[in-house]
Every structure is written in structure tokens, then in C-alpha cells.
Amino acid sequence: MRQVAGIGGLGDTNKGASPNPLSPADGQTPSAGIGGLRETRRGASPNPLIPAKRLLIYGLLGAVAVIFLLPLFWMLSSSLKPEWQVLANPPVWLPNPPRWANYREALTYLPFGRYAVNTLIISLGAIVGHLLSCTIVAYGFARLRAPGKGFFFALLISTLMLPYPVTMVPLFVLFNRLGWIDTFLPLIVPAFFGNAFYIFLLRQFFLTLPPDLEDAARIDGANTLQVLRHVILPISTPALATVVIFTFQASWNDFLQPLIFLQDQSNYTLTLGLNFFRGSFQVNWAYLMAASLVVVLPVVIVFFLAQRLFIQGIAMTGIKG
Numbered sequence: 590m591r592q593v594a595g596i597g598g599l600g601d602t603n604k605g606a607s608p609n610p611l612s613p614a615d616g617q618t619p620s621a622g623i624g625g626l627r628e629t630r631r632g633a634s635p636n637p638l639i640p641a642k643r644l645l646i647y648g649l650l651g652a653v654a655v656i657f658l659l660p661l662f663w664m665l666s667s668s669l670k671p672e673w674q675v676l677a678n679p680p681v682w683l684p685n686p687p688r689w690a691n692y693r694e695a696l697t698y699l700p701f702g703r704y705a706v707n708t709l710i711i712s713l714g715a716i717v718g719h720l721l722s723c724t725i726v727a728y729g730f731a732r733l734r735a736p737g738k739g740f741f742f743a744l745l746i747s748t749l750m751l752p753y754p755v756t757m758v759p760l761f762v763l764f765n766r767l768g769w770i771d772t773f774l775p776l777i778v779p780a781f782f783g784n785a786f787y788i789f790l791l792r793q794f795f796l797t798l799p800p801d802l803e804d805a806a807r808i809d810g811a812n813t814l815q816v817l818r819h820v821i822l823p824i825s826t827p828a829l830a831t832v833v834i835f836t837f838q839a840s841w842n843d844f845l846q847p848l849i850f851l852q853d854q855s856n857y858t859l860t861l862g863l864n865f866f867r868g869s870f871q872v873n874w875a876y877l878m879a880a881s882l883v884v885v886l887p888v889v890i891v892f893f894l895a896q897r898l899f900i901q902g903i904a905m906t907g908i909k910g
Contacts, residue, residue, distance in 0.1 A: 668879035695876035712840040718780025727791030794828035830898035
């Protein structure tokens, strides 16, 4: 009777078996496991559709960027042109020769320094008012418990559907009776009563914060305002920066409200000053473009300095509803 010699016999039997087709042949260097698989994948031909798709996306993004940058380029080009080149036909894309004196003459034609100070005062006042009022109200809607809180929040959001012309005349009558016409108060004081959009923005951000931090502060004896000041606000920088950017842009570029509430030329803002270049029969386009470019620069600089916080604040407001 034939006996199998244990494991040794099994080894002898395997020696006689047919070779594994996946094993390397004699004289060939075996592949190093996953490394050989990677080498095989590297040698594969790339998908030709991926570069084409990427080029198409980049091409569309570049075309959209050119469309958005074209008005800014035309404003810069027109600000350096002589008056006769601005409306020349065919259009002159590059000023020949560039006239840098347009900036000096445009900014000294009117007291733009005074207008800039007025605009800065109004913008800073509106920023402080919105940060104080909107932060407190948004935290109340996000964390505090009260009967009817959902109803009042829906009522607050519904005010966003009211166009400004609906409230323009009642506001003028109210501020006229208070004696605030031709002062900065109608442009600053309403900010201390909140803004529905900023309250919604901050509330959504506060909902993404873990309540454990607040619970720990309350265990240590902190009240609601202390929790808001020492716990919530230090970690809410992105959302607060978003409110600051939006408020600064709205106040700096506002034209209608200063036109309604300001009468004395010494109280005018930059946007009202730009309107002086539009006469009844003629518009000095070169001066208007030069002054407009200088006026828009602070908004662009503020956005680029705080764009990381701005994008982060916008992205995190929609995580939890």
C-alpha cells in the first residue's frame, strides 16, 4: 500500500503538479506584489477624454472671467484716455497716450476727501450696529427656548420680501419728524435694529457650533451674555467677517439712501460725489471713470484681505438648518 509521507509527501506531490500560470516563468524577475500592479497601471494608456474635459472646463471658466473683467478693464482704460477717445468709433481699447492727470483733476474737482470721511463714518457705524444687534438676535433664535420662536423667525425672514420703496416714504416721514434729515443718523441708527438677512446668516452658523462648549461655560457659572461673548464670538470669526464685508459693501456703495436723507453738500458720500460728473447736457466720462475706479478700490481690497473668512463663513452657514 502506498503511503503519503505527511507534509513532505504533499510537498513532493506539489512539485509534480502543473505550474501556476500566474507565477513568473523561469528566468524572469517576479513582480513585487502591489508594486507590480502599480507598474502595470502606469504603463496603461491614459484616458483621452479626461484632458479634453478639463480643457473644456478651463476654457469656459476663462471665458466667463473675461466677461466679468471686461467692464473693469474698460473703466481702467477710459480713466486714462483723453475725453475724445472715450466715445471714439471704432473704440480705442488702449489709451494713446495715457493721461494720468485725469486722476488728479477728478479727485480735486470736488472735495472727495470729505466725501470719503463721511462714507467711512457711515460704514463703520453700520458695521458696529449690525454686529451688535444681529449677533444677539441670531443667538437667541439659535439657542434660547421660547414659545413662538419659530413663528417670529418666519415673520422675520418674510420681511426680506418687502422691497425698499415700500418702506422708503414711511421712513422719510419718521426721520423728518425726529429731525434727523440731513444727518448721518438715518443711515446708521437702523443698523442697530438688526437686519433679517444677517440674522439668518448668523443663526445658521450658530446652529453648527457644538452646544457642549456652552454647557461647560454654564457649569462654570457663566450667564447667557457671558457665554455669547467669551465662547460663541471667538469661534464665530468667519460668520462675523461675512457680515462685516456685506455691510461695508452695502454702505460704501449705497446711493439711494444718502440721496434721500442728505441735503447739505458737506454731508455727501462718495456715490453722491460721483453723480456730479453727470451734468444735464454732458458727462465727463474720463473723470467719472477715474473717480469710480478709486472709489471701488477699498471694497475690492477688503474682499481680497478677508476672502478666506468670507468663503468659510458662507460655506458653514448651510450645514445645519
